[in-house]
Amino acid sequence: MRALKRLLARMGNFAARRRGDARLREEMEEHLAMQTEENLRAGMSSAEARRQARLKFGAVEAVREQYHAEEGLPFLESLLQDLRFSLRQLRRSPGFTLVVVLTMTLGIGATTAVFTLVYSTLLRSLPYPQADRIVAIHDTRISGQSTGGLMSVPRYFDLLARNRSFASMGFFFFDQSTMVAGNRLPVAVQAAGTNAAFWDVLGARPILGRTFNAHDDQTKMPQTVVLSYRGWQKLFGRDPGVLHEHITLDGVAATIIGVMPPGVDAPSGIDMWHAAQFSASGWNYRGEGVRFINVFARLRPGVTAAMAQSDLNRIGAQLQGQYAQTDGMWRFTSESLRNDRYGALRPALLALQLAAALLLLIACINVASLLLSRGTARQREIAVRRALGASARRIARQFLTESLVLATISGIAGLAAAWALVRGAAAKLPGRLSVPGTIEMHWPVAALAAAVSMLAGIAFGVAPAVESRRVALNTAMKRGETRLGGSGHGLRSALVAAQAGLSLVLLVGAALLGESLWNLVKQPLGFVPEHVLTFSVKLPWDAENAAITSFYDAVQRRLEALPGVLAVGQISALPTKDWHLRSNFDADWLPRIPNQPAINAEDRSIAGNFLSAMLVPLLQGRSFTDADTRLRQPPVLVNQALAQRFLPGGNPIGRHLLAGGESHEIVGVIANIRGTAGSLSNPVGPEVYWPADSPGASAQGRYFVVRTRSMPATLVNSIREQVHAVDPLQAIGDVATMDELLDKSVAQPRLNMAVVAAFAGIALLLACVGIYGVVAFSAAQRTQEIGVRMALGATRGQIAGLFVRRAMMPAIAGLAVGTGLALAASHLLRSQLYGVRADDPRIYALSVAALLIPVLVAAMGPALRAARTNPMDALRID
């Protein structure tokens, strides 16, 4: 209470700039007068009386200072003084200030921008209540490739019935649908079928209307639809009257009953959800064809993720025993919702964050060495201030204040730059990062930026502050004396070494990622992506087989007739699409073991002239003919990977794949097509290609691939008209060129590479600037020494060599250490690398060379200039 009262009084004095000087002076005078009188009465002479009074009183100045210190807030006062002085200093050298602020803005901006990504994905809580209680449950093959975690419907119902861990379990499956609303033309929409429990798992509430409940989700109930915010915006212009509107979805009448808020985006990019209306009794078939749902669950209160997993293991083992033939190879795995969404991004994001931190560190080092040079140039100023009574600590504090002022300005600029960057670029980020509302700057990010700026200010301010304490008064005051020697050389060399080493780490990272991207892009795709337009068409689930075949046939023929079209083909899922359908086979040339099918392969169905439209090389045998589509047990094509793995060196043509009691003749072998089940970096596994049209089993949803001579802009419209002409209730969706799809699939690695490369470039530039500065500075400081050396017979070459050597020695030492650091750091990149080893010596050699050459050039400039010094001028200086 007393302390508070006192603080308030002091703050009041400080704010009002009130000083009790006059009062104190009067009190002290009065005090002395009274003491003097007392002394006079005691019989002293008047001079002696005054002298004794003063002695007794003590040092007047000290009392005054102490009094003043008690009066206001001296720390704040001198801080304000320092701030004013710093700003004046910075204004006086705008070039220096600009360089420092720019450098630090880059460092802080980069760190903040990347941290925004990290925070938004890996740290911020997902937009669902108690999102950490939501787990994703995957169906995983015990060995070999899984189907991206997709679960078969019967296994979901088994889990639902047997688990003891989950309060609710929901699922969704992708359903590219054709929607007709009112009198409008049909449009292709991204729909997902989900069950009613899905909404309990998410715990999300609609902003309009309601979500479907268990009643709506029963088989044969009227179909209901919930719009996502995105779908509401895109398809209905955010019309609040959309509730209870009737639409048809893939030919089924449905009612819109609700609209979800913007954050609810599961799965990402979805337009609407419809009730799946599955029942356990409707799914007796347990094979691969029904493995298409993504399952999520909310943990029961008190159940941990580990307990849930052991529960899943228990059920998995039961099912393995119970259904050995279909479920024997499968188990359940689970992970948090956050991991399911962003887990794959984590290594890339952490690598980026590390790169940004390195860049910031390099920027700090650069600025530290700049400040150091400036501190040396200010030695005389320091000496004068020391001589006038300022303490060493006081001056060091002044230096630190200057760096903190610089750091604050840069921090604000960096934060603003990062904010602008995030706002401008968030929508262009690859994959699910581009979903609106995913990447946003929040307060914790700004707080981190502020903390980082202050830390950086202290980090780069400490070196010059420490140096300032070393100034020796007597030498600094004398002109010229400090020019021999060259103070702080060791510290400066260490900074150059650190800069070179850290830049190397970034450069190696960029080179590794660049090489990976190059490997990814230049590898043979198995098809020619140029001039290929793709789009999707989806017929209703319940379409008649004959109707499907005749529809696609008609579209195929009409497209082939379009001018400029070279070939048209169809496939169930395009390369680069994260789409999975796998089957088990036995082979007539392999031993047959019950419940252990010999081959597990990805299935695709093709029609039209798929091979010639994509220019997929046919390596052996023939392609499908019209006759093949009429066979009950149609023949198949296999890819090279299947042939090489299961029949090495043999000829598969005429042999048979066996599945479900049927026998399918292999009539051809085609080249490996990359990205069949997602990422281009996945190795190509065994694949089987079926005729899309066959009696009793034609695929309703297909992608068309249209190879054109050139890509006329009007082609998409012509195609739309042709499809409409065949069936006015159908729409085309997912229109993209094959090039665009490939581009999208390497967007993430390309972004990584581009960011790290940009950081490395900036680091290299900073390293060059730093080394240039050090050499130029030491040359300027040692002009006289150069003169003496030349007078004693040193050649210009020797002088230049001297300076280059002095600069390059620490740089080379730094590179040696940096190589070790880069080797250690490259481990973090391992998951991002493709076709290159993290310790590839070529990469390291190239990076060292790429650093050494510009650094050498930067050192040469001022060294050569120093060597051109006229010895007479150099000696006459001062």
Place this chain on the structure above:
Amino acid sequence: MGKPNDGKPAITPMKQKKDVQQGTLALMVLKTLDVLGPLHGYGIARRIEQISGDLLSVNQGTLYPVLLRLEQEGAVESEWGPSENNRRARFYRLTRAGRNLLEAERSDWEQTAAIIARFFEVKAEDLA
């Protein structure tokens, strides 16, 4: 703020060997005002000097920052008044809060002193 004359063998009042600790000095000031009523700085210094011997004889000036501090804390009040020689002097007076403070400090001191005294009196056989 750095100490004045850092690093030199200066005549700073704070470094005198017999320097009175600020808290002790404050307590003396409070007690003096309590006993004698309102006084100016010189008067306080004289009384303390009289009672404490030569303890404060050299650095009477240090009294003023202490008075300021007590005033900021609300333990004393001050106003100008006529001095003995008919000039202006600043007179300090104990407030109610100051009296409470004095009382609290005094019982603290007595308690401490009593404990220390007991320790000095203790003999080995007492602890056996």
